[in-house]
Amino acid sequence: MTEDLSRYPIEGHLTPVGALTFSKSGGWWRAIVHSEDEYGNEKIRLYLWRDNDTKGWVTKHKWNIDPDHWAEERRVVEDYAGTAVDADTPYFPVQHYNVVGGQTIKKTDEWWTAVVQYEDDYSSTHKTRLYMWQLEDNEAKGTGFKWNVRSDTWPEERDAVGRYVENLE
Template sequence: MTKDLSQYPIEGHLTPVGALTFSKSGGWWRAIVHSEDEYGNEKVRLYLWHDNDAKGWVTKHKWNIDPEHWPAERRVVADHVGAAVDADTPYFPVQHYNVVGGQTVKKTDEWWTAVVQYEDNYSSTHKTRLYMWQLENDDAKGTGYKWNVRSDTWPEERDAVNRYVEHLQ
């Protein structure tokens, strides 16, 4: 039986060519989707959608996997997920949270990728998130990509991305 890839609510200019659902329950859907754009360029993204009764599945978080940078991202995440808080916390342009640690993975004139540890008002423990900010004149314009890294789900997500990245090379 062939999986109906059209069910994955990704951007309209992308066509899914492969996908793996990690979980879909309680109004939340977490998956990795391998897609192509109209020019044949491949994309691999982690997605988190929420079921909004009025709008259907709405993207809450997504993370663009760049095979060239994935090994560095994976290593930095491994260093920070569940790790102790960093005493010398660098600056990251994160709103609404108290940043308590993290590390830049890559920074160019256009993009800044980092793993950030933060605390929110709902929990006494810190959390880890991958962030990618678009930069303009060295100022962060916004976070088009972010992904919550949870110690209970990260191994499955990491391994699935590893398989897709190997397939692309």
């Protein structure tokens, strides 16, 4: 039996060609969706959806996975997740949070990918998040992609992405 890929609530301009749900409980759904846009460009994304009673499944976070750079992203995240706050914090264009550490993973003329530590408004701890900003004239023009790195979910997410990427080769 073939899985109904249309059930994955991804962007309307994308057509799913493969997917892997690795967690769906308590009103949260985490999955990897492999899709194509109208031009045949492939996208592999990690999604976190929240069940909204009136709107159905709503995207809370998504992360663009580049199989060629996944190993480097994973390494940098694992270096930063749960570590002490960096005293020499570089600039990152994060809104609404006080950035306390981070490292650029990759920066091109069009995109800037980084792992960032920030202070949580509701506790005395810091959080870790992956960010990908679109750049225009070397200025961040918005965050299209972000992913919270939590110690209780990251190992499962990391391993699911790793398996998915390995199976593409």
